[in-house]
Amino acid sequence: MQTVSNGVGDVRRLADAQWAAARLADTYQGLPESISKAMLLDRFERAAPRLGYGDGLVRLIRALVRVTAEQDWTGRTHPLAWPSNDALCEELQRSRSCVQGLIRLAVRAGLVHMKDSGNGKRWGYRDERGFIVEAFGFDLAPMAARWDEFSDLAAARSLEQAQRRYFKRKLGEIRREIRTVCADAVHRGYTTYDWTGAVDQALGRLPRTPSLGELEALHETFQALLAAVDAAWVKARKFDQTEPRGVMDEAHKEPTTQPRSEGTTYSSPRKEVVEPTARSLDRSVRDGSSEVEAAISEEVIPLSLVLEAVPELNDFLSDPTSAQWEDLVDAVGRAAPLMGINFSALREARDAMGKNRAAIALATVLARWKDGEIRSSAGGYLRAMCERERFGGLKLLPSLYGLKERAAPPRARSFRRTDGGE
Template sequence: MESGSVTTPFGRRAMTLGMLASQQIAETIEPGTTRNKWKLFRAICEARPALGVTDRALNVLDALLTFYPDNELSEDRGLIVFPSNAQLSIRAKGMTAATLRRHLAGLVEAGLIVRKDSANGKRYARRDRAGAVSEAFGFSLAPLLARAAEIEALAAQAVADRELMRITRERLTICRRDVAKLISAALDEGAAGDWEKITCIFREIVARLPRAPGIEHLTSVLDDMSLLREEVVNQLEMWTKTQKMHSNESQIERHIQNSKPESTYELEPSFETKQGAKSADRFGQPSGPIASENEISNSAGDAGGGKKLTRRPIGEGGAMKSFPLGMVLQACPDISDYGPGGQITNWRDLMTAAVVVRSMLGVSPSAYEAACAAMGPENAATVIACILERGGHINSAGGYLRDLTRRTEAGEFAIGPMLMSLVRANSSIRRKAG
């Protein structure tokens, strides 16, 4: 397009400021700029929504590009094509004249082509004696070349947005499937939890998706669905660990011959050696008295003579003494906040809360499993409750629990003095508060 030229449309078509702006843009082609016309056309197709053109208009632009003699668009070779409506209709796959004119106007309005009309509105070219085109009237493709960088950027953005949409849809589909199947598995296995409420939340999140969601809708729903999946997984992991603890407990009990029934719990601490007192002293109170050995006589029945079973102190083959749940909660009231529903009503609730607190205190699963194996699940949960109660005085909860586990295996630790110390401490605090 000749520099500084301004052309107005032929006939009844009015001149607009948009046409003037397109002609001005067409004059800003950088010297030496070239583009492959078909690669540029593909970029226009990718950026079609941003450019504001229809797919039928792109068919007309495709037909116009076929009349450009070279594959490379270049200002040096001229950028005006001048096919008649009849020729253009054939290459536009038989598009009618009225439809053709409408889509040509759409391309002009979108700033992709510029009209350069002759005096009588005909499209033609003047050639010199050498046969080269000296002047042409028709449609200028100069805006395509001038806006090539912009079009390519829009195309790249469109591709990126489409890829983001695809990835987000895929992630949402997987996340939605995970939550649905995890809830189904929890219901089938009878896992503890308010699964009816979680199912309602899941359905509410899914219902927020419109029929044709945009990236904003998908991202928002994906964030909420991911949080719900994390919550479901956490609940199932806690339940699984609790079940594993019960399994470990049953395995341990098969190897204990002299375990006392829960109904024979005593309130006094016992089976504590002098070495074990060191562990209790860490809580700021002296250890309890050392109980003597208890002789338990069992009748052998009519089959033979009697047999004596001796309950030995810790460290001599005996089982660790347990204490009533009420005493544990009296000594360690803080653990109740971590139970199901914010309360603890049985040993299972206490062990469930201990798993949560164990993770919060930074105690590794292996350290807790070792404590369960050495002390028993109830006693290990009780120790976790005690550590929580005096957490400000313990630098490393995991290291402290491993030390207590080692002392338990060596028969040097009992829970009684620890609990009694905390009971006395809490009682004095309540008296001062009163």
């Protein structure tokens, strides 16, 4: 086995790594144009976790790169650093044996090539322009030769971190939605589902440092739980509506084609909510307008139901008794900034749901924001609703019924009288 003098103890164990680093250093031709040593160090530090490099090794490379000059990386000379072990001990706040161990790790990792003088000392000097004339110490040319590798790994890690942030944010939104639906179901007295168990699962502690795969699995798990909770809520709601309530209760009926009276509450036709009429389409063509309200959902949501379920809208409507869909859109547009919802979130909602349906969604957000259910990010809550709308999982009608009955006193059930009773 060939040996080299590197000033860090037993050189025989490092001979193969030293020769590999020397071959890598021979390929050095300088950093690519417009790439500085600071950029190289940044990519290396971001790629280090994916390469399995510890904090001590990263700090050693940082200390060595910082003592080099920018002109050392142009290819005219090799970038060399010649700090002594004592100087590295003071810089890294480590013992001498620890520093020597980190140097051996750097050599084995192919990050530095040891170029020592005949007596094993590190030294060097520069000319009047700052270029290295002669030096012995740490040759960092292998670092520059691995620029493409560090850059690719840093980009991959940035992408992974972005995905991790996305899944963490989505998990928070889904878990809050599960708790909201379950709390509403418990308040209404629904007993057809284990609401407490669903809440306990949503409140469970997540892993401290989950991997990306674990976050994806948790996202799928909580999405399935949210879908199950939503389905159970809708089923319980339908059962509660169809349950016999006696002669004093009013049946929930869909609007008919008969003209509505003054006492009628939910009488807005479907086409006013989710479909443009043929007359409005003709008018849009004549006016040359490209903005046409698209049919987004099959839910039939009358405007009167929205206004009754969300009385908070009255503060933003000039005349709530004669409000139209355009008035509702303008009202929620004025309320959005007060809730901290920026224009981009508002535009995303209108693109995903359509103008009228987005206004309904914003109205429900306003009601929950006023009640204190939404405390952190109303914009994030709205974006979560947009995501559910894209997958067909957003149901606004149950939310409106729930908001309508939040302040209503419980109705006393009356029973039909028998033929012999007074």
